Amino acid sequence: MPAHEESSNPLVKERNHLAASRTALRAMREDVQALDIRDVTANWVNAAVLQAQIDDRIKALADLSHTPLFFGRLDYLHEVGAEKAEGVSAGAARGAPAGGGEQFYIGRRHVHDAHGDPMVIDWRAPVSQPFYQASRKNPLDVDRRRRFGYTGGELTAYEDEHLTDPAETEQTSKLLQAEIERPRVGPMRDIVATIQPEQDEIVRSGLGGTVCVQGGPGTGKTAVGLHRVAYLLYAHRERLARTGTLVVGPNRSFLHYIEQVLPALGELEVRQATVEDLVAARVEVRGTDGSAAAVIKGDARMADVLRQAIRSHVTPPAEPVVVVRGSRRWRVPAYEVEEMVSELLARDMRYGAAHEALPQRIAHAVLVRMEEAGEAPDDRVQNAVARNPAVKAAVKAVWPAVDPAKLVLRLLTDADFLAAHADGILTDEEQKHVLMTRPARSVKAARWTAADAVLIDEAADLVARTHSLGHVVIDEAQDLSPMQYRAVGRRCSTGSATVLGDLAQGTTPWSTRSWEQALFHLGKPDAVVEELTAGFRVPREVIAYASRLLPAISPGLAPVESVRETPGSLVVREVASAQELDAAVVAACEESLRQEGSIGLIAADARVPSLSAALAAAGHSCLSPGEETTAESRLTLVPASLAKGLEYDYVVLDEPAAVVDGEPDERTGLRRLYVALTRAVSGLVVLHAAPLPQQLG
DSSP states (O other), rough: OOOOHHHHHHHHHHHHHHHHHHHHHHHHHHHHOOOOTTEEEEEEHHHHHHHHHHHHHHHHHHHTTOOOSEEEEEHHHSSSTTTTTTOOTOOSSSSSOTTTEEEEEEEESSSTTTSOOOOEETTGGGGGGGHHOOSSSSTTTEEEEEEEEEEEEEEEEEEEEEOOOOOOOOOHHHHHHHHHHHHHOOOOOOOTTTTTTHHHHHHHHOOTEEEEEETTTTTTTHHHHHHHHHHHHHTTTHHHHHHOOEEESHHHHHHHHTHHHHHHHTOOOOEEHHHHHHHSSSOOOOOOHHHHHHHHHHHHHHHHHHHHHHHOOOOOOOEEEEETTTTTEEEEEEHHHHHHHHHHHHHHHHHHHHHHHHHHHHHHHHHHHHHHHHHHOOHHHHOOOOHHHHHHHHHHHHHHOOOOHHHHHHHHHHHHHHHHHHHHTSOHHHHHHHSOSSSSSTTTSOOHHHHHHHHHHHHHHHHOOOOSSSEEEEGGGOOHHHHHHHHHHTTTSSSSSEEEOGGEEEEESSOOOOOHHHHHHOTTTOOOOEOOOOSSSOHHHHHHHHHHHHHHESSOOOOOOEOOOOOEEEEEEESSSGGGHHHHHHHHHHHHTSSSSOOOEHHHHHHHHHHHHHHHHHOOOOHHHHHOOOOOOEEEEGGGGGGGOOEEEEEEEEEEHHHHSSSHHHHHHHHHHHHHOOOOOEEEEEEESOOOOOOOO
């Protein structure tokens, strides 16, 4: 195409820039692949570490065909200031606008040309922030914001906002809305092209403070949390590379659903785990607790019980310590050892640290006596005395080692031992609930529950400090017990956290009643609580219907105000009889499959086998939650207990009354129903034969 024709066609120009950027990214990747490290590594260990870093860099520079390199462009009125120019070298503006300002393409990662000049700016860079924050009221020196539309990885459209033109009327971005509504096939994707101003403020909040995000369905809290991790890794990469990051999710299905978001943003080193994964290293979880036992075991008072039980192993010395060295005998009286023990208890050290410190204290007392006798012992002598059999025997008697799992097993099987340390903390009835119904003789033989594993983790931390990471994200946090909060909090005791959740979606018997309590148990009482109330995922008609439940499940919580009005997105259909319900559900799924995108059939857990059989009889295979949808397989059968955090273009909800009845109490059942009602992005069909819960009006 002739040059004059190209310059007159902005879409052609932008496609050419995309092609050139892809070429530059490929060159960046080839440069890394061509690195020869043989002459720069001193040994095989250094070589292995450096090669691993190179391999990670190569992965991060992968050009994903379905992921656009850039999604927007900023045309500044003037040159950017130094405070915004991080990562932007001289000559960065390519095709600068006529006004003398600079022009930047905003994308998921940084791309530069052979001269080092950036062709795409990372969305996390300061110069990119106005793409999310600029408005007509506050244009932030941006003359034009351009958004790009893609089809199958190809740039097919663009849309401009002239933020400083008073003649241009403000309109909702059609490309932005199309991106939000784009059919969801496959795992959760990033929202980097659609981050809203209130979300961006949370994403870019500093590493030093903990942030708690209360957000109703469709407000993007999960995406905000993941993007905040990506931003923090960009802004504090060296520190977080040293201290580590972690994302904690409610179950494996959820983690599988979100696992591709951070790699798509070039972040490959963030670990993802459930709370059960974090605490199950010491024992195998094979049992389950009843509701009453689980609530008590998850109560923060159990930390006090464990603390008392561990400290009960410390006993006052009955005899002096006599150390024989050569022909001399050195005696440390019992009262002096008791003073050492009292001092260590008063310092509130970890039990294991004090166990290691006591022999050194006793050895130091012996060295004082040696010096008084005219000897000149050094540190080697003190260490030798600390290892003396008499000292080791005294420490074993006074401050014995404690195995966390054995301690918890004794508490849960020995009623007298539990009573001695839970007196004034747990009632007699509560103590009966936590005792094992079938006491085990050994740690390996015990049928440990998930709550037991958390108790063992707490006990282990009382013995030896748990390693702390730099930053931890906790999603669906409203479902954690106080003891689970403590378990996660230990893993960011010297770092910070992002806590994500919705009090209205708490579906465990121990679910959080207030973020103030949750943050206290997490060990972050000074955290800032932010609330997201603007909904971008769930259509207005659907969220309004689900919000009828809020007065019953979470009084006082503000309903989500959806920005998307989608006429016809909600259908509530009564079926004549229970016998006809399965067939009606299959027909509704078939109707939804005529639409583009993913389909979720959500039902009470007890109804899943029947519906699975009905779908199979009609010739339909279905996926399990967390399995990746494809163009050929788009229908997922979702037990209501696993629906939280997932989303589908179209949802068929089977028998709401059965969802409610499947929980131990009405409030939990209504909360489970609230979750199920709010998983749809484009349309929801509710089918029922039994009367709907009265709270739905």
